[in-house]
Amino acid sequence: MNLPEHSQLGKASAYVDQYDASLLFPIPRLAKRLEIGVSGTPPFFGADLWTAFELSWLNLRGKPQVALAHFTVPCETPNIVESKSFKLYLNSFNNTRFADAAEVQARLRADISEAAWRGAPNASSVGVKLLLPELFDREPVHELDGLNLDRLDIECTRYTPAPELLTAAFDEPPVSEVLTSNLLKSNCLVTGQPDWGSVRISYSGPQIDQEGLLQYLVSFRNHNEFHEQCVERIFMDVWARCKPLQLSVYARYTRRGGLDINPFRTSHPQGLPANIRTARQ
Template identity: 40%
Template sequence: MSIHGILGEQTTDYPTEYSPETLYPIARSMGRDAIGWQDDKLTVGVDWWQAFEISWLNPQGISQVAIARFSIPASSPFIVESKSLKLYLNSINFTEFASWNVVQALIAKDLSACLQADVQVALFGLNDDINGHETALLIAQPEGVCIDEALADSTDKVALTEHPDASLLSENEVGASDESVANDGTQPYTFYSNLLRSNCPVTNQPDWGTLAVSITTDKPFDNANMLRYILSFRQHNGFHEQCVEQIFADLSQYYQPSELIVRAWYTRRGGIDINPCRVSDISLLPKPSRLIRQ
């Protein structure tokens, strides 16, 4: 994956004046072409970006601070390079704005222009969650069963793989693990793992996250196999969005689910965390949230 931008640069000049041109788009097709699956099925969902270093000046010249959530539709032709977003947000630190609404509208306009999609922006005050705001950035807990101990009783050593391995989903078919569930009909499974890890395709720095899946299928389901599959991402180079889409594609092809939700909460870097979510139907889209590691 060849990407030209500022993410891999050793030294960076941080702008001190409003600089929307700093925003750098990356085509989603780069990651989706590597997956080699039906692109249209990967466009249903949202990427929630949460930024914790938002600041600007009010008309009196006093610094204002906020937390932001950017909602980027999965149908957008581009994502934004994360470091370029950080630089862009820093570029408004010493710019005066009449109100919070003006700042919110400006960021939405600039991100929408960069990504060629309707990007929604919400700004939160640091005390919004204390006041019980429904949309504030409260700490949440993933739903379902944590599968991180699914291999605790196994004697097999989990190998380090260079790329995600979907064949692990069918390894040791039902009956080989106490975590296996043989079903006679369609049923739902909801689980999560805190062991998702991949690498940035530009800097090779590790990205850590929590993965959550809700799936309805008539195929046998095995927690141990699922954990092996998640661990196969540990040395994979891929953006957050591409990793979630790869998981969505692999689970869709192997389990043929009637309903599927795949989402991840990645830990923060540079004051920004990225949280992609893909669903088999837009009616299944969950609410945005953040976890304790964010």
């Protein structure tokens, strides 16, 4: 079984500029899900939305081509793909010749699908969309919609996850709210390097105490965990302690190594959010 410490994270890595799918390093989701109380079918749906800003290859005449790429990795996949290995894999396209963008897209879809679904009895596919330079100026920048919790003047003293900070008004009528914060920060599980993000929490049910929720989000500040795992931890803590009827958690993390990762988890089937970057991304 691949473990995070066996990946290339925190290690000197050779620069491979010829196509090599073996660079992808899948890590099982199961261990971290067991840690947060998910032992069977998760109580959420969703996907991890990736953006690659540094994708390039050669055409058949050796001329460099560039593109942006959006990847959609369903949360039903048994594995995440470790992000440094993803970057090394994308680098391996740099001096490799492909007939056209469609061939690159097909290769990306096949390789990433194999890594993400490895070990599953019924494998499926990940989504891959390439944006060529003529479409770059159509890429919007937009902040997460909702009521910004950061307006609250609170005292923060907890910097490791503290779900006991979460409370809700169970004796009052239910509400529906969309709450956001730009104060999410965690650290890489292996290297301890900081990961910066914004988060949107949409829910219906007992009204969540906003000050406690913001203090809880801040409490991730010194926590070491991958992006996908942090979002699932937030979902499960809010789900267990605040008991919403419906819940969605969406985080957009700033890019590292030309990649951003934006996990989305929801208690009920719905369309995925548009993969639109925020200003910090």
